[in-house]
Amino acid sequence: MSLPLSKIRASLEDGLLSFPITDLNKEGNFNPDSYATRLDWFVTHNVSSVFVAGGTGEFFSLSESEYSKIVAVTAETVQEKIPMISSIGRSIPDAIAYAKIAEKAGMNALLLMPPYLTECPEDGTYEYAKTIMNNTSLPVIYYNRANGVLSSKYIQKLADNCNNFIALKDGTGNIQELNDTIKSVGDRLSYIGGVPTAEIIAEAYLSIGVNTYSSAVFNFVPDLANLFYKSLRAGNKEIVARIIKEFFVPFVRLRSKKNGYAVSLIKAGATIIGRTAGDVRAPLTMPTAEEVAILEQLIQRSESLLG
Numbered sequence: 001m002s003l004p005l006s007k008i009r010a011s012l013e014d015g016l017l018s019f020p021i022t023d024l025n026k027e028g029n030f031n032p033d034s035y036a037t038r039l040d041w042f043v044t045h046n047v048s049s050v051f052v053a054g055g056t057g058e059f060f061s062l063s064e065s066e067y068s069k070i071v072a073v074t075a076e077t078v079q080e081k082i083p084m085i086s087s088i089g090r091s092i093p094d095a096i097a098y099a100k101i102a103e104k105a106g107m108n109a110l111l112l113m114p115p116y117l118t119e120c121p122e123d124g125t126y127e128y129a130k131t132i133m134n135n136t137s138l139p140v141i142y143y144n145r146a147n148g149v150l151s152s153k154y155i156q157k158l159a160d161n162c163n164n165f166i167a168l169k170d171g172t173g174n175i176q177e178l179n180d181t182i183k184s185v186g187d188r189l190s191y192i193g194g195v196p197t198a199e200i201i202a203e204a205y206l207s208i209g210v211n212t213y214s215s216a217v218f219n220f221v222p223d224l225a226n227l228f229y230k231s232l233r234a235g236n237k238e239i240v241a242r243i244i245k246e247f248f249v250p251f252v253r254l255r256s257k258k259n260g261y262a263v264s265l266i267k268a269g270a271t272i273i274g275r276t277a278g279d280v281r282a283p284l285t286m287p288t289a290e291e292v293a294i295l296e297q298l299i300q301r302s303e304s305l306l307g
Helices: 005-013 032-043 064-078 092-105 122-133 152-161 175-188 198-207 222-234 237-255 261-272 289-306
Strands: 049-052 084-088 109-112 140-144 165-170 190-193
Touching (some): 005 049, 005 165, 032 049, 049 064, 064 092, 122 152, 175 198, 190 198, 222 289
């Protein structure tokens, strides 16, 4: 890591974040060339940090070899123009191994995903996170989501015992608990919104001091994503309300039709705008032709919203 920690944290506290989808070819294999092109495109569209091999990037479906290639392509392409952050997770040995791969490749920080599959007691989840954080020198963002949710008490405990724990990404949407954490732990950590289609509750996030969130739709409507974020931060309630009503509400309704569409629709959207990254891998499925047609109409609507 050559970027100063202050720059990494600043990028997490002010600016739009996004997670590129992972490019797969027709055979379903990782496509490094089109992925590099996608990263270049991301960097030129004003993201403050790039999170690779994330949930939107199908981290859960990638092999260790593919992960190694993804972080290598990222380092070579982005070259620290903005902070480069990659996911780790699964078992403790897997997470430590992935952290070493990321560090060797030149990633600036890590996003720690929830444990795999099993239901987890909170004290065990804390030990899982602490053990992984204590086995890497890179700064770590903890993704508070699914079976890996930690309460304010345990987030404080993790912050007290892991100096490289720098940020909390909220995937719960539980504003009461998140506000408890923010008010209790304070600026020891940075805070990021991370529910699927985070724009839908971005106003609530902002009201308790969460200035940034990760935007999945940035993958196919980056100008709209940026307009929404800038309008939100500027307090332009009229533009924010219009974009939510005319784009994000119908998008979330479409996303809710099937599990996994938070990723599948993003890949479909990328194909619609001519930046295909192939299809998702099973167990996810691609949307139907009818659903793709609805998404195409939403993308067309986004163009009028930009006006």
